[in-house]
Amino acid sequence: MKRLGVVIDPETLRLALTHRSYAYEHGGIPTNERLEFLGDSVLGFAVTDHLYKNYPDLPEGDLAKRRSAVVSTRALAAIARSLGLGEFILLGQGEILTNGKDKSSILADTMESLIGATFLTHGIEVATEMVMTLILPLLHDVDVLGAGTDWKTAIQEIAAAEKMGAIEYRVTGSGPDHARTYVALLHIGGTAYGEGSGPSKKEAEQVSAAISWKMLRPRDDSAKAK
Structure with a gap:
């Protein structure tokens, strides 16, 4: 090939x-x-x-x-x-x-x-x-x-370390059943972070978590440096 x-x-x-x-x-x-x-x-x-x-x-x-x-x-x-x-x-x-x-x-x-x-x-x-x-x-x-194999776990670790509050993925779907697309928006402590999409709810949540992790990483890094 x-x-x-x-x-x-x-x-x-x-x-x-x-x-x-x-x-x-x-x-x-x-x-x-x-x-x-x-x-x-x-x-x-x-x-x-x-x-x-x-x-x-x-x-x-x-x-x-x-x-x-x-x-x-x-x-x-x-x-x-x-x-x-x-x-x-x-x-x-x-x-x-x-x-x-x-x-x-x-x-x-x-x-x-x-x-x-x-x-x-x-x-x-x-x-x-x-x-x-x-x-x-x-x-x-x-x-x-940086995030290993599971972005959602990485987000949980950051949220717990920073005491940011509850984690919630708000997922919506669109399109026909045979080609449905899902969009997930991550909220932590009521604040919206990264939005991701994928062919399944699970993958959309992972993309959302990955984007959010990149947004939160500076905060995580600074916390580790203290």
Whole structure:
């Protein structure tokens, strides 16, 4: 696959792109779930090896946080979107109608299956090189590393530390059922912060939390400096 920078044999590539919804509608053909399982392990190894060798002064907890941030569903889905991967995934009609090609869970899982396919085709060295090409920019992204894997948890930590009050996500939806868009606006202690959108309530809330976290980070940083 040219966008990945590697060549995967057609049969393995098709398997890597076959979501279970498509397989179910086509007589129960094999899905990409086994490749996803393999790719998850290759991804974890590649990132762990890089972090261990390149950050010798970081304690185990910080290494784990960095790894979690860049192998999270959110991070992998962002990579998949940058590659335009969604248009190539084989989906069942139900997922197509609900915009499955842009669902973070499906995108992230497919990225892992492609990593697994690369490993099967070329071995660990090429698979590791591909992983690092995709992941390295994220390892230098302060926003990605700052909030770890869950923006909503990061917001809860800031709100609790600053005693800001109750957290509330006000979510609205619009559009037809098969292509619905949700908008979430985060309120903390009655004050409105970041607004985010997504194809599901959960993703809209995560985007809202991410935007809010960036707005609140200076306050959090100054509190830590005291």
